[in-house]
Amino acid sequence: MSIKNKLAAIAMLGAALGATACQGDFLTGGELSNDPNRPTVASNDQLFVGIQETLWAYWGSDPARVTGIYAQQFTGLANQYGALGANYSQDATTTNGTNSALYTGGGLVDIVKLEKAATANGDSLYLGIAQVMEGALMGTGADIFGDLVYTQALQGTPNPTLDDQLTVYDSVQKVLSAAITNMAATGPTNIGPAAADLTFGSASTASAQAAAWTAMAHTLKARFYMHTAEKNGTPAYQSALNEAKLGIMSDAGNYFGAFDDANHPNEANFYYQFHGPAGRGGDLGGGVFLDSLLRARNDPRDAEYFSFNAKGGVDWLSATRNAPDFQQPFVTYDENTLIWAEAAYRTNDQVTALAKLNEERANHGLAAEAVSGLPLLNEILIEKYIVDFQLGEEAWNDYKRTCTPNIAPPQPNLVVPGRMFYDSGEENTNTNIPAPGVGINNLRPPNDPVNANSDGTGLACKAGA
Numbered sequence: 001m002s003i004k005n006k007l008a009a010i011a012m013l014g015a016a017l018g019a020t021a022c023q024g025d026f027l028t029g030g031e032l033s034n035d036p037n038r039p040t041v042a043s044n045d046q047l048f049v050g051i052q053e054t055l056w057a058y059w060g061s062d063p064a065r066v067t068g069i070y071a072q073q074f075t076g077l078a079n080q081y082g083a084l085g086a087n088y089s090q091d092a093t094t095t096n097g098t099n100s101a102l103y104t105g106g107g108l109v110d111i112v113k114l115e116k117a118a119t120a121n122g123d124s125l126y127l128g129i130a131q132v133m134e135g136a137l138m139g140t141g142a143d144i145f146g147d148l149v150y151t152q153a154l155q156g157t158p159n160p161t162l163d164d165q166l167t168v169y170d171s172v173q174k175v176l177s178a179a180i181t182n183m184a185a186t187g188p189t190n191i192g193p194a195a196a197d198l199t200f201g202s203a204s205t206a207s208a209q210a211a212a213w214t215a216m217a218h219t220l221k222a223r224f225y226m227h228t229a230e231k232n233g234t235p236a237y238q239s240a241l242n243e244a245k246l247g248i249m250s251d252a253g254n255y256f257g258a259f260d261d262a263n264h265p266n267e268a269n270f271y272y273q274f275h276g277p278a279g280r281g282g283d284l285g286g287g288v289f290l291d292s293l294l295r296a297r298n299d300p301r302d303a304e305y306f307s308f309n310a311k312g313g314v315d316w317l318s319a320t321r322n323a324p325d326f327q328q329p330f331v332t333y334d335e336n337t338l339i340w341a342e343a344a345y346r347t348n349d350q351v352t353a354l355a356k357l358n359e360e361r362a363n364h365g366l367a368a369e370a371v372s373g374l375p376l377l378n379e380i381l382i383e384k385y386i387v388d389f390q391l392g393e394e395a396w397n398d399y400k401r402t403c404t405p406n407i408a409p410p411q412p413n414l415v416v417p418g419r420m421f422y423d424s425g426e427e428n429t430n431t432n433i434p435a436p437g438v439g440i441n442n443l444r445p446p447n448d449p450v451n452a453n454s455d456g457t458g459l460a461c462k463a464g465a
Helices: 003-007 010-023 044-060 062-070 079-087 108-120 124-145 165-183 206-227 234-244 270-275 288-296 301-305 333-346 350-362 374-387 394-402 424-429
Strands: 074-076 255-257 284-286 306-308 314-317 328-331
Touching (some): 044 108, 044 124, 044 270, 062 124, 062 394, 074 079, 124 165, 165 206, 206 234, 206 333, 284 314, 288 301, 333 374
Antiparallel strands (some): 074 284, 255 328, 306 314
């Protein structure tokens, strides 16, 4: 079956995304959970296509839009997004279904099925790639929610306990390490997903496909180590540095969502689905803060990212990025290079930090910087904020950790939320999940302390992040 035919499975996902904007649903409910046309037993390739779609949805649909508003890379204009943009108004229905979708079809339950089947087939490459997807999905879940059900997930345990956020990150690191080991194995049964891999499936050989996924796994390990650095300090930065040195080394290695053209609307890029002819474009606009920052820096990426209205103000995404077949990057060479730069700075190697910053800038035709000390760290963090645009939830993750850029809240005394509430349905079915605003279900994870000052400037953090 061709990649285009496999992409037809995205149709069901697109329907879910259309509902998300007005109802808060996320890949669950009704026919989204019980599809009469879906076979009870899926092949490994069918499972893998669904897993890819789920991960792309976490990095490119409602969670990314909501956190993009918090990081001021998008502007909430109306309805749900208008309230989020005006006063960070969220409750347990804001992302209803997002938490449970970590575990249901296309999520952890299918990943585990794929891992078991790949093991039974002696296909270490397929197993390793499935483990990369597990690490990516559950690490993103920890980013969004903090503590998660992971150790007791899929065990049939009544009221499963939640693992501490740092424990989840540690488990993610272990599964990604296992993935790297498995993908290094050789043998006649290590075939992998081949063309069912919608991103790297065009690799000429299984070994080339393994190399692409291995580099991505190292970059993901670096990403998730950075997410623990506010709590764990220098050891986390050193680990991130070690992984970045093995991560994605060129744009050719970027991991992206493979989307189709306007003739296949349910297979289109999620931002096009949201803002296109059948979407809810009036609810969300381009980020005024990010646009202003790019203009102040005379950065040509302003026009690469955004389109503008008749008065010259930011409107929405550029024609390129709003195209239905835009291949949305999610894990990139730019990200890896700037993680390397920041981790080098944090471990007292400013020479390498500046070199990696300028390597990333050269990748966009920008002049080299000549800075040191705190201004160097600030430039790295601002550059990372810029390249984080539409990179899943990364702009928000970095902001929570560094309060850089030091964005002002839309109203005085507001604090940028540090997590999202668990789904209301989870609270109703698991007694270990408290009501919103209580204990671990508050807006600040226990392992994500509030920043008093911006790391980039040393000035007081305006939004208490």
